Every structure is written in C-alpha cells, then in structure tokens.
Amino acid sequence: MPEPMQDEPAVVILRLGHRPGRDERMTTHVGLTARALGADRIILESAAEGRRETIEDITDRFGGPFDVEVTDSPLGRLRSWEGSIVHLTMYGQPVQRVEDEIRASHRKEPLLVVVGAEKVSFEVYDRADWNVGVTNQPHSEIAALSVFLDRLFDGRELDREWEDADKRVVPKETGKRVEEAE
Amino acid sequence: MPEPMQDEPAVVILRLGHRPGRDERMTTHVGLTARALGADRIILESAAEGRRETIEDITDRFGGPFDVEVTDSPLGRLRSWEGSIVHLTMYGQPVQRVEDEIRASHRKEPLLVVVGAEKVSFEVYDRADWNVGVTNQPHSEIAALSVFLDRLFDGRELDREWEDADKRVVPKETGKRVEEAE
DSSP states (O other), X not given: OOOXXXXXXXXXXXXXXXXXXXXXXXXXXXXXXXXXXXXXXXXXXXGGGGGHHHHHHHHHHHOBOOEEEEESOHHHHHHTOOXXXXXXXXXXXXXXXXXXXXXXXXXXSOEEEEEESSOOOHHHHHHOSEEEESSSSOXXXXXXXXXXXXXXXXXXXXXXXXXXXXXXXXXXXXXXXXXXXX | OOOOGGGSXXXXXXXXXXXXXXXXXXXXXXXXXXXXXXXSEEEEEGGGGGGHHHHHHHHHHHOBOOEEEEESOHHHHHHTXXXXXXXXXXXXXXXXXXXXXXXXXXXXXXXXXXXXXXXXXXXXXXXXXXXXXXXSSOOOHHHHHHHXXXXXXXXXXXXXXXXXXXXXXXXXXXSOOEEEOO
C-alpha cells in the first residue's frame, strides 16, 4: 500500500522571478508539476498571482492536498525558511552526487526547493544548502524540478493517492478513461 | 567512464501539435530537455520551425550530437517509423509499470517518443506500442518527458559527455563557473 506522503516533512516549491506575459504557462506548468510529483505547496510571487486559479482548479477536480500561496516577499520567505533549501540551477552540483544527502535531510526536516525563471540573485545561491544541477546544460526549470522530485521521493510520488478528487483517470493501454471519483 | 550514448539505438522525440504563439517556449523547452536528457533528435512540425534556431544555438555552444528536424507530415513520420513507439499521455499506463519493458525494447531497436501539445488524434494512441503516463494527473509534457528519459536511461544521461562544445559549465557549490571547452 502506498503510504500517505503527507506524513513526511513538507516539500515546498518557491517559484522565483515570474515575468508577466512571458512566463504564464511556464509558471502554471511548474505548479502543476509540483502538485503531480509530490510537493505539498507552491509559493508564487505576486506577479504570478493569476496562475493560482488554474492550479487550484486542477486540485479541486483531481484531488489534493496541494496548496498555492502568493507572497509579495519571496526572498523574505527564503530568509525565514525553517528547514533546508535546494536551489535548482544548471551551475550547481550534479543531482546524482548530492541526492542521497538531500534525501537524508528531508527525512528530518522540511525542504524548500527554489525554481527560478529569470536571473536569480546571488543571495539565493548563498542561502541554499545545495545548489543542484539536473545536468549542467541549459534546458527547462520544469524538467529540472520533475527529475529532482522523482529522485527525491524515489518514485513513491507516482503511487500517491489523492484526496477529495471529483475525477480520476483510469490508466489504459489505448484511449482515455475518466471516472467520477467515489 | 561514461559510455557514449550514441552507441545505443536512437531515441527520437516527435513533438506534435505546436500552436504558434501559445506554444513557443514550451516547444523550445521540450527540445532543450530532449537534448539535455539524452535523446538524439527532435522532430518538429512546420508550425514550430521558428524554434529550431534556438535549440541548434544551444547545441552549437554547449555541444552535441543533437539534431533538429522539421517535417510537414508529423503523422507520416509516425506511420513510417521503424522501431517502437511510446506516446506520453496522462491517460496511459503508469511509467513505473512499463518502463522495464520499454528499456528492454530500446536495447534492441530505436524508440520514438511522442509528446503532444494540444489534443492528440486517436491514431497516435493506436499506433503507439505504449501509451505511458508519468502519473495520471494533468501537469506538463516537459515534466513527463524528463522523468521518462531519466528512467529510460537509468540516470546514465546525467553523466553523458558532449562533443564539439564551445562552453562547459563547471559544477559549483555556490555561484557560477563557465569555461571555454578544450
């Protein structure tokens, strides 16, 4: 039986540097990926507030728990975080070298995972306990976040159960099947 | 020593359903993720041709091999593919249940991985050897692709070496370091 992931210390995603217009879909996808792959909460900057509804709508329909929080002081949230901090960046240490250490830390305390859009201030590199690269190649913050979470949870997030869902997708070899959740 | 991944049967990504304007950054990120996480090539629809340059520019600077191909008949490419086909979809079978089978198949023959943007025609579900869900939750095709590739290659893609790169990022605990490649 899958164990409820909510019994573990929290994993919270902090999305930094949303540029209105340019980043709308990226930020939505960061939020939906965070939810689908086992995080408990995402913190958005005020500039990304419009994305809250889309993410919450998916949680209403497909289940939770998953929270969206909006702050006008994202760096303040970083400074006051009680737990450890990972910053995902292509300049960081290879995820495959540091993941064991991070997993061990997460068994003991909450983890904040910082995912930047545009240029991230040096303070973030400096406050992070681990600057982590999912490869040292330029690609996508959504890709980095998803590989990181899959490794952090060791695949357990894929068997997670959802609460208070209206709809449930039933896996199929071919085609689509969506049921009303009980 | 990391083995050159190019000695293995090819992994080719087919990006279906690019909507001009709306999908520009998503398609770029699909392409960069494909490159960074070990695929050999991406096939784009004509509508996405504008994305080719951005992806090729990263390959020029950070290395390859990685190819971008543009076709005006993406379904034709699907129909004539010689090898096996995976279609990533939230309606598919859980990746954790089918990944061993897919990995075994890829040891023997090339693999086409179909990543859709908008609604995908039933023919794709039907032609795929595996319709695969990275969770059965709505999230991001970039996230699905990245988790799929990381599992397909069992993490080997993270130690891949790059050829003909101008620049190389040197992993750092804090800050950024980029060197000219030798």
